Amino acid sequence: MAKKLISVTVNGKLEERAVEPRTLLIHFLREELNLTGAHIGCETSHCGACTVDVDGVSVKSCTHLAVQCDGAHVTTVEGLANKGVLHAVQEGFYKEHGLQCGFCTPGMLMRASNFLKENPNPSEDEIRMGMSGNLCRCTGYQNIVKAVQYAARKLQEAPAA
Amino acid sequence: MSAVIQPADEREASLAGIGVSRLRKEDARFIQGKGNYVDDIKLPGMLHMDIVRSPIAHGRIKRINKEAALAIPGVHAVLTADDLKPLKLHWMPTLAGDVAAVLADEKVHFQMQEVAIVIADDRYIAADAAEAVEVEYEELPVVIDPYDALLPDAPVLREDLAGKTSGAHGPREHHNHIFTWDAGDLAAADAAFAAAPIKVEQHMHYPRVHPCPLETCGCVASFDPIRGELTTYITSQAPHVVRTVVSMLSGVPESKVRIVSPDIGGGFGNKVGIYPGYVCAIVASIVLGRPVKWIEDRIENISSTAFARDYHMDGQLAATEDGKILGLKVNVVADHGAFDACADPTKFPAGLFHICSGSYDIAAAHCSVKGVYTNKAPGGVAYRCSFRVTEAVYLIERMVDVLAQRLNIDKAEIRRRNFIRKEQFPYTSAFGFEYDSGDYHPALEKVLDAVDYPALRAEQAARRADPNSPTLMGIGLVSFTEIVGAGPSKMCDILGVGMFDSCEIRIHPTGSAIARMGTITQGQGHQTTYAQIIATELGIPSEVIQVEEGDTSTAPYGLGTYGSRSTPVAGAAIAMAARKIHAKARKIAAHMLEVSESDLDWEVDRFKVRGDDSKFKTMADVAWQAYHQPPAGLEPGLEAVHYYDPPNFTFPFGIYLCVVDIDRATGETKIRRFYALDDCGTRINPMIIEGQIHGGLTEGFAVAMGQQMPFDAQGNLLGNTLMDYFLPTAVETPKWETDYTVTPSPHHPIGAKGVAESPHVGSIPTFNAAVVDAFAHVGVTHLDMPHTAFRVWQALKAHNLAI
Structure with missing residues (x-):
């Protein structure tokens, strides 16, 4: 499947990756960026284990495509603490x-x-x-x-x- | 040495031992996204597995065409039962003495049964390939109702058992019959009933539900063909048992099998069994020589991994006119699905259901459980309970209420009249269990006082007297006794392995420690609470005690965590291992202080010479000496292993009370109040106990008020996503009030009994009793769960109470 290049700022760091258009944000974060904090519990948006912030909005990343985040700022649990100080x-x-x-x-x-x-x-x-x-x-x-x-x-x- | 000695109470506080609400050691990694769950594990060269599943509940496989799937780039293999046959791995033994198909062998027996596996470069390609496998079926008649399954002309479900007139638990009387299991004394019960002036009976169905932990099941299997070693990371509540079974199935020596349960995202019984997906991933890794990951999705989890309950129960009580129970009889038809894969101690095909005489002094009792095959997924696990104890407690609590209503005796009063009295402990029940300790009457009064029970009953009477009241009010009261901590190996084993558990403690030279156990935490906080036991036993701060579980290569063999057995069994092993160390430490301290052992007193964290507080050696001092220069004749080091075979089960109990208001227009039930008093014996960490109780109550709320797995006549499961299967959110979940009494177990080294399942076991009949009680004034004695608004509204309509 043809891939699309996306740029996403994740926890303050710019990430550029070529992804399949069907790649879910949760898989992009977990498999591509090795940010395994967010989890997959249901794949249907019900459980919220995959919740991350996209441009300041809570998003269930199991039903959100990575390509939708092109140009976006994403924060995951790994980016919640500030320089070692817990949120x-x-x-x-x-x-x-x-x-x-x-x-x-x-x-x-x-x-x-x-x-x-x-x-x-x-x-x-x-x-x-x-x-x-x-x-x-x-x-x-x-x-x-x-x-x-x-x-x-x-x-x-x-x-x- | 400083002349100022820190007071003992300050030193004790600094240990954070038994009784302290110590914050959890495991939280640091979880709150920073650094947990290590199975799906977080990535190995070099790892492939992904997906499963082709049956869309129908019963049928013959005519043809499987793999070609289209194999043609997809990135697909490495497609395997079916025919591929597993040469390895004799297309069927596997179950924990219940039956066999289960790993991949469907000529026939499918339930919807979503595993038919083929595909292995591919990533999970997307694997999913594409699973779609591309073509399977042609010939449909067969489906049996969903277990009573229908026992009709003479019912379709034969298990053709592989043709001609087998007996199974693992005795004679089979019908082609869909698995076993009939009896406990108690039928003749004595019949005699009690014959002589009794009052008899009541009630039929009830405890619906099929699913434990549904938030993390689904999965594994990463990695076979190293050079070394001949198999490592599997797995979502298992019992990794050591998995190692034994995997070795037996695969032929890989147990010494070359390493099973690791890393962080587990909740278990609740769902992760006790050994599922086809695990076996297939292991086979695929052996065949392909590469690591293989399998993670099921939520629909697969609810549809195919172990369900709980599905007991059709008929209860009978015999009593005097003033409500003294004389006899109990119970008959159960148990729907086990297509394979008997219940996770019970091997000798007990209905688990510990014979705890069904409950908290009551009943002289004569008998129960009979008949296991039946149907076209549903196998399972029958203990969903946050000890083996079938939830069903048993539900049965007896319902029956006591039925009797109270028949005799017009208050539901608290009938319990007072029938409770086992404090002086009767240890008490041997009519089913032969020896209840270790209990003190039910004061616990009941404490709850009734806390909620002002007479005022609630008065309010209810006023509400009932008002025909225009928009709501019905119900009060549910339950007094349950659990049986946990399986178990004494003379009674309990799994596949022949006794249900002991274990602990190994090593004190390091500088006085910190590591301890490993045969259990595995899934949220219970073992890393925190186990260290507290050691802290109190050995005087080492819990902060410097590392607790490790779940890796079979490092932890001593144990049977795992389910049935509230961790504290009763492994917790006891910890105390016993610590006491072995303590005994050796005393010898070393006596040597260091140049006195005899009998001249030493133990105080919090040190041995001191009797009568002279300035002469002492702390456990840290002793540890250094043990590695530096132990006394002559004593081997160096300071460590111990203990395998604890409990002399008995433990019997936690509780009194729960629930008040509901039911909307007569909509059938919606509002939980106004829920008061839970638990007695789990010695309390190790009150904060964690309360958290476990909140969680168990919430799971009980889910079961009573919404969870069910409905099937249509064709065997389609009608609710297998979280859209349909009820997991309560923060909005529906009631606010919980908790309370406790402490009645230690006399046989447990620290008096602890286990707690995390009591709130599930106890709350379900409480919610149910509250809803039924709202209808009691119109003669209703029972309503089956779940009490969804629609079902309650139907009951309101049926009894002319709807507005």
């Missing part, structure tokens, strides 16, 4: 026991970080709705809600420079 959502998930098997966690973190940009001071119901595109089989969400609340508090106390 507030990473710290929140750790401190509030918001993960168990860890499989959904990269998608959860990417969604949570984006959600808190959309709504920096959410209610519990807003968190539950805002995170409802990401499934977790282990935690029952209660500690995920706490983790997002933790991150919201932390981000409000010390807004990003």
